[in-house]
Amino acid sequence: MSVITAQRTRKSDAEGLGSGRGRVWQLLRRNPLGMAGAVMLALVVLVAVFAPLIAPYGPAEVHFSTPYQKPGTVGFLLGTDDLGRDIFSRMVYGIQASLKVGALCVAVSVLVGTPLGLLAGYWKWLDAIISRLTDVTLAFPFLIIAVGLAAISGPSLTNAAIALGIAHIPTMIRVVRGETLRLKESDFVLAAKTMDASGLRIIFSHVLPNAASAIIVQATVIMPVAVIGEALLSFLGLGIQPPTPSLGIMLSDAQQYIFRSPTAAIFPGLGIAVICLGFNLFGDALRDALDPTSSSRK
Amino acid sequence: MLQDVKETPLPILQVRNLEVSFGAVPVLHQVSFDVQKGERVAIVGQSGSGKSTTVAAILRLLPGLGQISRGEILLDGLDLADATERQLRTVRGRRIGLVPQDPMSNLNPSMKVGAQIADTLWGAGMRNRAEIKARAVELMAEAGIPDAERRYGQFPHEFSGGMRQRMLIAIALAGEPELLIADEPTSALDVTVQRQILNHLQTLVDARGTSLLFITHDLGLAADRCDRIIVMADGRIVEVGTPAEILLNPQEEYTKALVAAAPSLSPEPPSTSTSTGAPAAVVPDTSSKAVPILVVKDLVKEFKLRGQRGGIVRAVDGVSFAVERGTTTAVVGESGSGKTTLARIILGLESQTSGETLIKGQSLSASGSAERRALRRMVQPVFQNPYGSLDPTYSIERLIDEPLRIFGVGTKESRQRRVAELLDNVALPRSIAQRRPNELSGGQRQRVAIARALALDPELIICDEAVSALDVLVQDAVLTLLGDLQDNLGLTYLFITHDLAVVRQIAHNVVVMKSGRIIENGGVDQVFLAPQADYTKELLGAIPGAAFAR
Numbered sequence: 001m002s003v004i005t006a007q008r009t010r011k012s013d014a015e016g017l018g019s020g021r022g023r024v025w026q027l028l029r030r031n032p033l034g035m036a037g038a039v040m041l042a043l044v045v046l047v048a049v050f051a052p053l054i055a056p057y058g059p060a061e062v063h064f065s066t067p068y069q070k071p072g073t074v075g076f077l078l079g080t081d082d083l084g085r086d087i088f089s090r091m092v093y094g095i096q097a098s099l100k101v102g103a104l105c106v107a108v109s110v111l112v113g114t115p116l117g118l119l120a121g122y123w124k125w126l127d128a129i130i131s132r133l134t135d136v137t138l139a140f141p142f143l144i145i146a147v148g149l150a151a152i153s154g155p156s157l158t159n160a161a162i163a164l165g166i167a168h169i170p171t172m173i174r175v176v177r178g179e180t181l182r183l184k185e186s187d188f189v190l191a192a193k194t195m196d197a198s199g200l201r202i203i204f205s206h207v208l209p210n211a212a213s214a215i216i217v218q219a220t221v222i223m224p225v226a227v228i229g230e231a232l233l234s235f236l237g238l239g240i241q242p243p244t245p246s247l248g249i250m251l252s253d254a255q256q257y258i259f260r261s262p263t264a265a266i267f268p269g270l271g272i273a274v275i276c277l278g279f280n281l282f283g284d285a286l287r288d289a290l291d292p293t294s295s296s297r298k
Numbered sequence: 299m300l301q302d303v304k305e306t307p308l309p310i311l312q313v314r315n316l317e318v319s320f321g322a323v324p325v326l327h328q329v330s331f332d333v334q335k336g337e338r339v340a341i342v343g344q345s346g347s348g349k350s351t352t353v354a355a356i357l358r359l360l361p362g363l364g365q366i367s368r369g370e371i372l373l374d375g376l377d378l379a380d381a382t383e384r385q386l387r388t389v390r391g392r393r394i395g396l397v398p399q400d401p402m403s404n405l406n407p408s409m410k411v412g413a414q415i416a417d418t419l420w421g422a423g424m425r426n427r428a429e430i431k432a433r434a435v436e437l438m439a440e441a442g443i444p445d446a447e448r449r450y451g452q453f454p455h456e457f458s459g460g461m462r463q464r465m466l467i468a469i470a471l472a473g474e475p476e477l478l479i480a481d482e483p484t485s486a487l488d489v490t491v492q493r494q495i496l497n498h499l500q501t502l503v504d505a506r507g508t509s510l511l512f513i514t515h516d517l518g519l520a521a522d523r524c525d526r527i528i529v530m531a532d533g534r535i536v537e538v539g540t541p542a543e544i545l546l547n548p549q550e551e552y553t554k555a556l557v558a559a560a561p562s563l564s565p566e567p568p569s570t571s572t573s574t575g576a577p578a579a580v581v582p583d584t585s586s587k588a589v590p591i592l593v594v595k596d597l598v599k600e601f602k603l604r605g606q607r608g609g610i611v612r613a614v615d616g617v618s619f620a621v622e623r624g625t626t627t628a629v630v631g632e633s634g635s636g637k638t639t640l641a642r643i644i645l646g647l648e649s650q651t652s653g654e655t656l657i658k659g660q661s662l663s664a665s666g667s668a669e670r671r672a673l674r675r676m677v678q679p680v681f682q683n684p685y686g687s688l689d690p691t692y693s694i695e696r697l698i699d700e701p702l703r704i705f706g707v708g709t710k711e712s713r714q715r716r717v718a719e720l721l722d723n724v725a726l727p728r729s730i731a732q733r734r735p736n737e738l739s740g741g742q743r744q745r746v747a748i749a750r751a752l753a754l755d756p757e758l759i760i761c762d763e764a765v766s767a768l769d770v771l772v773q774d775a776v777l778t779l780l781g782d783l784q785d786n787l788g789l790t791y792l793f794i795t796h797d798l799a800v801v802r803q804i805a806h807n808v809v810v811m812k813s814g815r816i817i818e819n820g821g822v823d824q825v826f827l828a829p830q831a832d833y834t835k836e837l838l839g840a841i842p843g844a845a846f847a848r
Contacts, residue, residue, distance in 0.1 A: 047574075187687035188687050188689040190681065190687075191679060195674065195677050201704070210689065212691075
């Protein structure tokens with residue numbers, strides 16, 4: 001009996017789905033994997049924001065007397081690296097740096113890619129120009145482009161992030177253009193045309209809001225790739241410069257003494273994994289929740 | 299039709315107290331019915347009535363969380379409700395054949411059609427390749443596919459919708475089933491094609507003595523094709539009877555409403571629209587002296603064919619007609635007749651190749667942008683699909699006042715008042731204004747679309763299949779609303795539709811189109827009672843349920 005009533009309430013809950021943000025949140029909450037992703041991300045973001053409060057030591061603080069400590073050593077939660085720097089503290093700051101790169105990269109690709117995608121999708125003559133350019137860029141692996149750009153502009157966090165962002169613009173354009181092409185043919189856009197709405201008006205008041213979910217989801221896809229990309233650029237010496245930590249630098253440093261102290265590589269690796277997994281799970285759940293057609297059926 | 303019931307007392311299919319639930323939500327309640335050998339039974343109901351769920355339960359193909367919670371489904375004594383998967387495999391296709399709804403998506407597009415029949419034959423136990431091919435070609439020919447030998451090696455995209463449906467029928471019959479389930483087999487097809495295919499299906503089924511379970515939303519179609527009709531609503535059986543019993547003497551309130559709403563069964567135009575629409579003539583009504591609100595003159599629209607050098611198709615080919623203010627003109631045609639292209643040109647969404655469309659004597663294409671804007675205000679559309687024509691991210695209020703905002707009409711407060719007024723006009727509660735389209739039903743959405751079309755006080759409304767996506771009862775309500783609005787606001791409608799039965803209900807004048815040309819043009823009674831063109835006669839003959847029209 002109690003089971004039945006419980007399911008009844010769930011059903012009425014489904015019918016009583018509110019609108020807009022409330023509905024998205026309710027749908028998200030019902031997806032356990034998505035919630036797991038959200039919790040991971042919340043944790044990672046909190047760590048990044050409160051890094052100075054959480055980290056017991058400075059990121060570049062060396063303790064030459066205690067290198068290669070094992071995790072759990074008194075004072076060093078996750079042990080120390082070859083220079084005796086506290087791995088936990090470095091990871092906390094490393095996560096901060098990785099998220100900064102990710103956010104900046106997403107910002108660049110969204111802010112540049114979305115308008116170009118909208119224009120390319122809506123006006124055919126612009127499409128010819130924009131799409132050929134994206135085709136050319138897409139012909140190169142995005143990491144090659146990022147490496148090239150980072151090498152030209154000089155190694156720094158910002159440059160690495162912008163290079164990664166630029167490298168992701170073509171995929172963003174593709175996604176937004178595809179959505180625009182689809183939405184352009186929809187009946188509600190036709191209806192707007194019969195009201196004599198201008199092209200820009202249709203793009204901003206009908207196409208963009210409906211493409212928003214695809215853009216957000218694409219952003220959650222780009223984010224973890226950017227985090228890994230930063231790790232790779234730093235690994236190659238093109239990203240953040242030592243002694244500033246990032247998860248990528250920690251990985252590349254630890255590689256030199258991986259047999260002596262494997263945990264120095266494992267923890268940053270786990271950090272990257274958690275960030276990527278968090279974004280992927282959350283992104284998937286967000287995609288389902290934002291899709292207006294997947295309304296109360298679930 | 300029901301000759302040998304007495305010789306075979308045991309029904310081929312017995313459904314007993316069937317209950318199906320999705321998760322904890324019951325969707326079918328106490329469904330019981332029999333299908334006798336050689337009998338044709340129709341299940342009629344609106345969307346959500348549980349008719350397709352019943353079929354899925356019989357085939358044990360319930361989607362997702364669906365499960366049979368109670369009851370029996372006896373096929374010749376075998377209870378399908380708790381048969382094993384292995385037992386079911388001997389039943390599906392071999393003892394029960396299924397003709398699915400959508401011919402476009404139910405054939406594998408990357409597989410030759412012949413191979414798809416051959417698959418079924420292989421599944422039915424045939425092993426000799428040559429025999430399989432011979433039998434498949436035979437089945438295709440029986441299903442009415444001309445030149446079956448050659449078409450055996452073709453792909454589904456080389457077939458028209460009707461031909462694909464014939465293929466699906468051939469596949470369903472390949473296993474020589476005792477029971478054939480047809481789930482809305484022709485609802486995606488044109489009426490004349492529908493008639494051909496159903497005639498054919500009927501002869502095939504009769505010749506084999508196969509029982510038929512026919513699922514449809516169209517009461518007229520069910521009455522034409524079946525010996526017995528089961529009316530379902532909300533997962534329950536409402537009424538069971540012969541077509542004559544159901545249509546001429548329905549017992550339950552629901553059935554009565556359904557029969558009254560079915561446009562094909564009530565050819566008399568409702569009195570509301572006849573009162574205003576007295577001048578139902580083709581000849582421009584001289585007494586009003588005004589210019590016709592819409593004049594279409596020698597309109598031609600050509601499309602270039604892709605991939606073919608200089609290939610051109612004439613979608614609209616020299617169409618001329620006039621629409622008088624305050625009347626409803628229906629443009630009727632099957633798919634490919636050019637009726638939608640015509641509507642799009644009048645709405646200014648496409649430009650014509652040659653010819654003219656004049657709205658109140660002014661040409662939409664020739665005028666400057668200010669005049670075009672003014673003309674646009676006068677012509678507003680209501681589209682077919684109420685799920686697609688409303689931006690899902692907008693609130694109802696924002697949807698309805700969008701045209702007002704685009705034309706910069708009024709202040710925020712006056713627009714709010716106008717939205718409330720428009721909601722009253724289309725009989726929607728004002729409280730709905732802050733909701734979003736996906737919280738509304740199809741009928742409510744179509745009302746919102748009508749409210750939006752009315753926002754700018756247009757004079758001409760183009761209804762492009764505006765009611766064809768709706769259930770009969772809802773469709774009837776929306777048509778009544780359109781009629782009332784015409785009476786109160788003096789609106790003119792151009793009603794694009796494939797459904798002649800609806801035309802009879804609301805139109806004053808009818809334009810029949812085929813292949814881009816006008817075949818017949820005249821007052822509704824003239825066209826319906828004394829059709830001149832053969833094609834019009836054919837169309838009229840294909841309206842299901844004519845025999846039971848009152």
